[in-house]
Amino acid sequence: NAGVTQTPKFRVLKTGQSMTLLCAQDMNHEYMYWYRQDPGMGLRLIHYSVGEGTTAKGEVPDGYNVSRLKKQNFLLGLESAAPSQTSVYFCASSYSTGVNQPQHFGDGTRLSIL
Amino acid sequence: AQSVSQHNHHVILSEAASLELGCNYSYGGTVNLFWYVQYPGQHLQLLLKYFSGDPLVKGIKGFEAEFIKSKFSFNLRKPSVQWSDTAEYFCAVRRSSASKIIFGSGTRLSIRP
Numbered sequence: 206n207a208g209v210t211q212t213p214k215f216r217v218l219k220t221g222q223s224m225t226l227l228c229a230q231d232m233n234h235e236y237m238y239w240y241r242q243d244p245g246m247g248l249r250l251i252h253y254s255v256g257e258g259t260t261a262k263g264e265v266p267d268g269y270n271v272s273r274l275k276k277q278n279f280l281l282g283l284e285s286a287a288p289s290q291t292s293v294y295f296c297a298s299s300y301s302t303g304v305n306q307p308q309h310f311g312d313g314t315r316l317s318i319l
Numbered sequence: 320a321q322s323v324s325q326h327n328h329h330v331i332l333s334e335a336a337s338l339e340l341g342c343n344y345s346y347g348g349t350v351n352l353f354w355y356v357q358y359p360g361q362h363l364q365l366l367l368k369y370f371s372g373d374p375l376v377k378g379i380k381g382f383e384a385e386f387i388k389s390k391f392s393f394n395l396r397k398p399s400v401q402w403s404d405t406a407e408y409f410c411a412v413r414r415s416s417a418s419k420i421i422f423g424s425g426t427r428l429s430i431r432p
Binding site: 238240245248249250253255295307308310311312313 | 323325328353355361362363364365368409418419420421422423424425
């Protein structure tokens with residue numbers, strides 16, 4: 206049981222390049238989330254999804270797009286990368302928002318934009 | 320807007336010292352509360368959570384937290400820390416039945432051997 210898997214683990218991009226981060230979970234969770242983690246700012250929610258085919262904006266959605274075409278996958282896209290998007294990105298999932306349903310996190314993707 | 324405050328950015332303790340990390344939130348309704356830990360180079364892991372009932376919650380590795388509704392606080396405690404507790408600790412709050420969890424900015428805990 207892999208849990209939440211993020212690919213890639215590291216990536217360096219040039220300003221203006223595009224890329225997609227993949228998050229996959231094998232726990233049949235309905236809810237999936239993308240966060241960015243920056244020093245002194247904790248985790249900030251970028252986008253989230255409450256089910257297949259649905260997405261919603263979080264705290265810091267600008268410059269990112271997401272898609273949830275399959276229940277197990279949640280993709281985060283950067284159309285035109287900017288240095289301000291240098292960060293560590295974490296994906297998380299949860300079965301629901303009910304009692305005893307915390308979020309399970311992936312190992313993170315370290316992204317550097319030059 | 321709902322917010323979560325962790326006032327201690329970096330705490331340094333000696334082994335066997337007692338620990339208390341503060342967490343305050345701004346939302347006035349019913350909330351679910353969490354503490355997560357991130358060990359160096361690893362992903363976040365759940366330490367403990369509060370949904371309802373006894374406001375004193377016990378988690379893994381000897382950690383506990385107390386929900387004080389009147390103070391909008393959910394402080395994390397451990398009677399005697401170990402070097403292996405060196406990590407970053409995040410408090411998180413979710414409005415009951417909401418889908419989003421709001422995280423605090425984190426507290427880095429360093430333990431001197």
